[in-house]
Amino acid sequence: MQFRQDTLLRVFLLLVFSSLACSDTLHQIDVRDGDVQRLPCVLEKSTLKCHMSEANIESSQKTQLEVVPGQMVEVHLRSNSSKDSMQCFWEHRETSNLFLFKFFEKGMDDIYTVVCGNRKSVNVSVHIHSTETRPSVPELTTVRGKKYESARFRCVSEGNPKPTITWYENEKHRSQGRMEISRTEKGVAESKMSSLEYSRSNIKCCAKNSHGEECSYIYHYDLDTGREESEASEIWLRRGQSLSLRCKVTGKPAMPWYFNNDTKLTGLSEQSYEKQLEYYSIASVSQNNSGEYHCNSSHGQRKAVKVHVFENDFLKKLNLSKHITIQNKDRKGFCFRAEVPSHLKAKCQWVMPNGSIVPCEETQHLSAVSTFTLCDPEPGQYQILLRSGREFTTGNMSLCVTDLPKFQILHDLTHVTCMTKSNLPVHISWMTCPSNANYNDTSAWKETYTDSPKGTDSGQFCQKTIVVSRPLSDVNDHFVKCCWRNNNTDSHCSEQILVKISSVNYFFLVGACILAWILTSVLVLFLFIRKKKPGYETQIxxxxxxxxxxxxxxxxxxxxxxxxxxxxxxxxxxxxxxxxxxxxxxxxxxxxxxxxxxxxxxxxxxxxxxxxxxxxxxxxxxxxxxxxxxxxxxxxxxxxxxxxxxxxxxxxxxxxYCHYGDLLNYLKNNREHFYKSLTDAFNKDRFRSLYNNYQRKRNSSDVVQSGENPYMPMSPVNKEQESLLGSTDVNEDFFESGDEEDHQTLTYEDLLSFSYQVAKGMEFLSAKNCIHRDLAARNILVTRSRLVKIGDFGLARDIENDSNYVVRGNARLPVKWMAPESIFKGMYTMQSDVWAYGILLWEIFSLGVTPYPGIKVDNTFYAMIERGFKMERPYYASESVYKVMCHCWALEPQNRPCFSKLVAFMEYQLSEFEEQLYYNVEGQKKGDSVYQNTPVIPESQEIVKEDEHQSSVTDSPCGTETADSENNMETITYL
The missing domain is CATH 3.30.200.20 (Phosphorylase Kinase; domain 1)
Structure with a gap:
């Protein structure tokens, strides 16, 4: 079907007026849910755990995350092929380090980078809620009870939604007992509890809502016992938090709490049966409250605690074991250990010697001090990354594993050599025994020479390879062994003893070695000559x-x-x-x-x-x-x-020269310019660009169908130019040299056009009995006017570092684009290029996604190909286009369509697209649904089903087909 110029202009004007008249409706469509993808998250304890799929990473949609102030966030990647998930990392902008978590506070609205597996990254837009908040750190104090009642623990926290209060004793949840709730203000939770309910150990009050949990402690000290593990020796607080201390003694009067040994503090005393209790509380601490607090009994018992008050979040490293050397026998059960005081609670991760990052295992958390361990590590360099709120610090550690040295003694025609490994500066001494003596007699051995070598890298962490040599003449007619001694006077000698070297057989050995060297050289030269060095050859x-x-x-x-x-x-x-x-x-x-x-x-x-x-x-x-x-x-x-x-x-x-480079990167770079809806493209201030694009494509496709040159200039071409370039290319260059704008609007028709043009180029090559052998989007170039051209870049492609080329046998091959007969038999034909064209179609209609996403090229992959595995339909492909891909992937080469049929099919798809566009625009009225840019092909005109396909190929061989426009419908049925 052909469009006239006045018809196209009428279509354009109709779309413009329709968009103006229906601006409200189009605005609603402009903000579809599909434009933004929100990460699903679940709160676990105080951490928000969010999950994304592999499709989220490859999607062009914006990723958004909504959090509240004070939120800790982790991101996990779910695999498409299994239920397993892997940890993603937040990239730190200043240091480029990767962290398992991210802490957000007010004013941190921004775009952040999340890295998931093999350096795949996605930008996440983070929005901080201003109306909802996590619970505040509870204010936990001790107040007097009513007359004849015990003291009360009072816990207050504020948040939105309003928090709930829970009480714990020594980290174990307790029933609420006689809990009193006295605060009813919006967002403020208050709870009081009788002190008699908790009189033996540390008390914890936690406030929790849907955005997290915060806790505070009453620290308990018992004068009747020695220092208990649960009794904190140091307390770390942030300015504004509360401090609550309790001292207990049985049957003896307790003394008040003291500050820095001399200041008597006014607290609250309580007696319960034989127990004497002294409380001291500060509702809001400042840095002046830093110091030592202690309580005494009248009989001299004393307990003390150091309190540290910081202005902001704090993070320190304590007792960090840095560089450790252990014996191999002590290796089992060894653990790195780091004690880390912090507020907020520290988060930790290890950087392993191979560069991988794993979360730390927390073995204990007491009084704001977390203990992290890493057990059974391999020898090597480690790094610990610590974060608390906005505070960040790192520490380096190393583990060296040593063992008794193992010696190797060798000799050649001129020297005797001793080799061993060590991690310390060592001395090597040579021991000799005369050949006529008994080498089992220790008194017969004498130290003759001592060396202090520096050593070279052995490839094993902290181990150096020690090599020392002596002239063979120094030890001739002697038994030889070597001994090792370090700076700590530890020593060890080799069990291996070199058999004596006699001067009688010296010349015989020399001659034998020279002969062996000559024979080896001849053999190497022969193998070098026979070995064929792989050279350059064109792919086409x-x-x-x-x-x-x-x-x-x-x-x-x-x-x-x-x-x-x-x-x-x-x-x-x-x-x-x-x-x-x-x-x-x-x-x-x-x-x-x-x-x-x-x-x-x-x-x-x-x-x-x-x-x-x-x-x-x-x-x-x-x-x-x-x-x-x-x-x-x-x-x-x-x-x-x-x-x-x-x-x-x-x-x-x-x-x-092709202006836009290869098609693969062109599709990737223009993903955001792809419009599923034609009206959507018009509504985004692209009237002129879309019109120009469409008019140019329409004119070119009309001419193509008529069999004319699509870019025929209006000036004559002389014979000299024709002989050099060919008339087609001169015309093409003339078109490209014009004052053409760079229109970036990308539509479904463009994808069809790319597919059609590649099929035309391959049809031309196959008619010349040419095979390409590496047909892929990376080998297709894009020039102005969206003209695509097939190229051959084997000479200029670094296949050693290109992940698309996999080692198969003794060569690197683009396996994911190769037909089964090419992979398993090394056979390339026009029909194997058809298979690759099907893979190329999948690349085009997925906008540049790597084929077989997430599938590694291994034996499992090869077995899948042999069984006839086919990829699923790419997101932007219609059903009819996907069916063509599946026909291209027929296991038997003779069952695949040839390029002339593929040209006819794509040409028909383009004409159907234009007819559908005209139909939708002509018939559109105000309030009608927006035209979706996916061609609707009548069922009777689609590619026939699989059972019809086999017979059509057999009955109609490719060599008998034509691509004339009048026979399009008949040609389609061949597929």
């Missing part, structure tokens, strides 16, 4: 069938083909620029070519060349590639050859 190859079977073919060798001198371009007219890509064999650079299109006009080009140090066979391979490309010819959707420099100097192959 032309094949020639040599048998009745489809897999009987050979690669055509263009080495002896004649080079057409018309392609030669003056080297002095080429100005090389920046590097675009580099690999093991060569590179591609951007350049300016003067006069390559017409005299006096410069043009941006890409130049392919070998690296300076290259082999003669690689130069020959590049010349063969030049001749092959010359033989293949030019096409709009191929990165075409423009010229070459083959004279004196390096060989340059000059290609078209």
């Amino acid at each position: 190859q032309m094949i020639q069938m040599v048998g009745p079977l489809d897999n009987d073919y050979i690669y055509i060798d263009f080495k002896d083909f004649k080079y057409n001198q018309k392609l030669e371009f003056p080297r002095e007219n080429l100005e090389l620029g920046k590097e675009l890509g580099s690999g093991a064999f060569g590179m591609v650079v951007q350049a300016t070519a003067y006069g390559i299109s017409k005299p006096g006009v410069s043009m941006q080009v890409a130049v392919k060349m070998l690296k300076e140090k290259h082999q003669a066979v690689e130069k020959e391979a590049l010349m063969s590639e030049l001749k092959m490309l010359m033989y293949i010819g030019n096409h709009t959707n191929i990165v075409n050859l423009l010229g070459a420099c083959t004279g004196t100097g390096p060989i340059y192959l000059i290609f078209q």
Whole structure:
């Protein structure tokens, strides 16, 4: 179907007026729930644990997190393939360190980076609620009771929602007993408890709401006993918190509490049966309250505690074991230990020797001091990362494991050598015994030489390899052993004893060694000559069938083909620029070519060349590639050859320069510009860009269907230009040299257009009996006007460091794009390129996601491919496009469609899209639903089902098809 110019203009104006008339409705659609994804979170104790999926990381949607002031947040990543989850990390902006948690307070609204597995990161927009809050740290004091009643513990906390109060004794929850609730103000919770309910140990009061929990203590000291483990020797508080102390003695009067030994404090005394209790409370401490508090009895018993009051959050390291050396026998059960006083409660993580990060295990928390341990560590360097609120500190530790030295004594024609390992400065002494003596007699051994070597790295932490040598003549006709002695006078000798070396067989050994050296050299040289060094070859190859079977073919060798001198371009007219890509064999650079299109006009080009140090066979391979490309010819959707420099100097192959780089990165970079709704695109101030895009595509697609050149200029082209570039490419360059704007609006039609253009280019190559062998989005280039071109970048791709290329046998291959027959049999045909085209379609309609996401290339992956595993439909693909992908992935090559059918299918999809667009716009009225940019294809016109597919391929071989527009419906049924 063809659109006339006036019809297109009518469509454009209708959409503009519709968007103005229905602005309220469109505004509501603009803020769909799908624009923002909120992280689901669950509060566990005082930490908010949030979960995200792998789809969240790869999505272009914004991720939002809502928290309250004082909130600690952890993020976990759920796997798509299992119920397991892994810990994510918050990235610290100043230090680039990674932390398992993040503490948020008022005013910290910002965008933060979260890193999950293999450095996958996502930006999270954090919003701090101003209306809801966590509970405040409870104010816990002791007050007098009513007449004839015991004292009362009073606990007050404020929060929104209003907190609930819970009482504990020695960290164990107790029933509320005679609890009194006397405060009814909004957001304020108050609870009182009789002191007789808790008279034997520490008391804890905790306030909790839906955003967290905070606790305060009454610290208990018993004068009748020695120092108990539960009795805090130091207390750390932040300014404004409460301090409550209690002293107990049985049958003896207790003395009041004292401050810094001399100041008597006024507290509260209470007697219960034979027990005497002294209380002292401060509702809100300041730094002046820092010091030592103690209580005494009249008989001299005394208990004391040091109180530290800090202005803000604090964090210290105490008793940090830094550098430890242990014997191997003591290694089992060894633990690193760190005691950390802090407020708020410290969070901790270990950085392991291999760089991984694991959370710390907290073994004890008492009086604001946390004890963290790491047990059974491997030898190596460790780091502990500690955080409390906004305070942050680190500490370094190391573990060295030693053992009795093990010796190895060797000798050659000239020297005797002793080797061992040690972690300390050592001395090596040589012990010798005459050959005519009894070496079992310890008195026959004498120390003859002593060395103090420095040693070299052994590859084992803190162990040095010690190597010492002596001339063989020094120990000839002697038994030899070596001994080790460190600075602590510890010593140990080798059990190995070197058999004496006699001068009688010395010359025999010399001759034998020389002969062995000669034989080894000859063998190495022979293997080196036979070993074929892998060299450069182009990915695109032309094949020639040599048998009745489809897999009987050979690669055509263009080495002896004649080079057409018309392609030669003056080297002095080429100005090389920046590097675009580099690999093991060569590179591609951007350049300016003067006069390559017409005299006096410069043009941006890409130049392919070998690296300076290259082999003669690689130069020959590049010349063969030049001749092959010359033989293949030019096409709009191929990165075409423009010229070459083959004279004196390096060989340059000059290609078209594509402005936007490869298609993979183009899709990734423009994800945020992809619009599911055409009206949505119009509503975002893109009237002119979308109109220009659509008009340009419409005009080009009309011309394509008519069989004409889509970018025919309005000026003549001389014969010299045609012979150099081909008329198609001159026209193309003319179009690109115009004053065209960079329109970034990306729609579903663009994805269809990319797919159609690649199919056209592959149809051209297959018609020339050419196979690509590495068809993927990274090897497709995008130039102006959204024109895509198939390229070959094997020379300039660093496959050693590209994760898409996996070691298979003795080569690195793009396994996720390869057909089964290519993976398992090393066979490449046009139909294996069809498989890769299906993978490319999946890349395009997922906007650049790596195929088989989350699946590692291993034996399990290969087994899945052999069983016929197919990826699920990508998010932006229609059902009909997905069916084409599945047909491309047929296990049997003959069951896959050929490129002429794929061209016809994509061409039909584009025309259906335009027809549907016209239908929706013409029929749209005020209040109608917004047109969604996914083509709706009548069921009768979709690709036939799987059972119909088999027979259609058998009945209609690819070689008999055409892609004429009038036969589109018939061609579609072949698929």
